[in-house]
Amino acid sequence: MNWKIWLLIGCLLAALLIIFPLTFSSGVKIASVAFNSSAAESGLRAGQIITSVDSNSVKSVEDYNQIISKFPLEEKTKLIIGTNEGEFVLFSETAPDITVSDVAYTRIKTGLDLSGGARALVKPEIPVSQTEIQDLIAITSNRLNEFGIIDVSVRAISDLSGENYMLVEIAGSTPAELEQLIGQQGKFEAKIGNETVFIGGEQDITYVARTGDQAGIYSCGLGQDGSQFCSFRFAISLSEAAASRHSTITCQLGYDATNPQYLEKKLDLYLDDKLIDSLFIGRDLKCSKTTQIQISGSGQGVTREAAYDSALANMKKLQTVLITGSLPYKLEIVKIDSISPTLGKEFTENLFLLGVIVFAIVSLIIFIRYRKIKLTLAVILTMFSEAFLTLAVAALLKWNLDAPSIAGIIAGIGTGVNDQIVIIDEALHDVKRSLKERIKSAFFIILGAFFTIIAAMLPLFWAGAGMLKGFAFTTIIGVTIGILITRPAFAEIIKNILKE
């Protein structure tokens, strides 16, 4: 056999190893762990693979749900969760606050439009450089992680006109607070009068209490307009520098005329220049270099429950910006999509069905035209190899295959079939010339078609913030694999078939 055919076989074997990893653990993967939950405290993290719960083995999401369906219980119960990173023990009357998904059997990753999730494209309001965008990405990633959103990708993209954007992609689900978390500048300031005592970020704030006795909802009540409200508070620690600022500023204050146990001015808390709360300052805090401060705020709602949830969400957001600090500029969310995972699943199944039908139709047409089983099989083998190798390259480069990418794979196979028809026809006809010469002239046409398709798809890499990159990527990978690997092998196979 010719080396070109061996090359194809070698590539197919390599692709097999790339797409299907040899070692995979059976179980379910933790997709997310709720922030501040007992599950998070026990050490469970997104990405771990649950293999057992209370010595019952877990092989699928159904298994997991079956075991967990016993919750909620009357009293706190011990739950032992076995994972690939060891065992974790929980005590709770409710089910662990985590979401799980089946472990992937292949390394092929699907894009958001097929797997579901959220995507946001964010543009700074002022023109920024590449390095500034990197700072923005660092703060945003940190913010999302602190908030408990895991399985998120944040990256910079730029487009044809030189604009820089930040793209945030979250797989699986859309967090309700996403828009605020990424769009909000998050400029936190604590002021007494016009003087700033401290701001958000690690420079001024060394510690933020998030759970336990030092953080939580402490009261709920009825507002003046009849709506429900709940108040939260949590403790923070200030740095030395911020504490001495506090001391200097409070030293200049007198006592409140009507309420002499407090100072005359309040500590005003601002988030993005909006007043969120005003706190009385106790008289004993005058001139004190205190590093312990209570931060408070509230949430409103129609029902008590809604007010409670809103207060909790506000607390979480405030804690997040206090930890991560402010972004250096305002942001505009220029695109935000939330794709339903259920719709995405249906898309993937239908795309697979479509792929099978297209394969069948093309094979049938080739067979009807040439009436040769061997030729038809050679075409099917080539089509399959191209699709398979393209998927392997995508898996290797960790490319997320979205709908345009899949359309690109199909288009790539389409040009592949065109090329194969050219090879067969050149080889079968014009018999005055040698077979080698005929194959050579087929390759002139094929190379011409190859370069035009590359030329046509190349600009898509940069246009429109790369949203349609996938289409160009898979088409170019597909036709390149075609020209380098499958087409030469196909020509050899055809030569062998014709010699017989």
Added chain:
Amino acid sequence: METSDRAGSRFGAWYDGHYRKLLFIPLCLFIISIVYIGYFYQQTGDFILRDTSLSGGTSITLQSSTELSNLEEQLQKTIPDVSVRTLTDIQSGETVSYIIESSVASDELKAAVESVLGYQLTEKNSSIEFTGPTLSESFYRQLLSALLISFILMSVVVFVLFRSFIPSFAVIFAVIADIVMPLAVIDYFGIRISGAGIAAFLMLIGYSVDTDILLTSRVLKREGLVNEKIFSAFTTGILMTLTALCAIVPAFFISGLPDSFQQIFLILFLGLSFDILNTWITNASILKWYVERKELK
């Protein structure tokens, strides 16, 4: 064999006499398309009807099998520019999902849809996509420049391949016609184009040129009679295009494919259909004319 040869030569004689007149068919279609697109531009201020991803706004895909016949009417009471499309399963004829589009922000459209439906839109039953007006505008401009760059690059490749003006020009003209004609059809039917749709036009540039390269290289590089070379290229090329068309058709019969996907396939389908005309009449006639004049000299 003999009869088919005779029929072939009879067709050859007819073709020799009439191939220049045949050119009028694609030329007329081309002019009609250009005029229609010009008229469309005058009416709407743009060459195409853009969807929300290119004009700014919100698109909600709602999965629902229940009949919501007056959804659009009810939504229009609060949001005047809303439009609703239904996606139906071709086999069962049942509605699978609704695509609701408007230029308003996502919260506003979501609230309006929820109040009409009487239930909440969640991750389980819907997808929501919002594109801001500044992004969609730059998105659109850039895709148009991509289309132009792609076209120029393709032309360069064609000139490098054939190194003579008229044959290269014939290929490039055929590609222009392959873009203009489907565009006129899409405008006529009022189909809203998304970013993926414009990408499909780029794809069309690369895809439709295959048969033109096949034809031109067979005619210019092979020995033999011009007609024979054109006819042999035709048998190969038409199989290529028909295979591609047949491979595209099932996409229209499977419901529940991403919208972007179906649009790409629709544009490829139209483009490849017109490509049959543009390769085997436009390009072939110009090429035959060119070769025969060269032989006379």
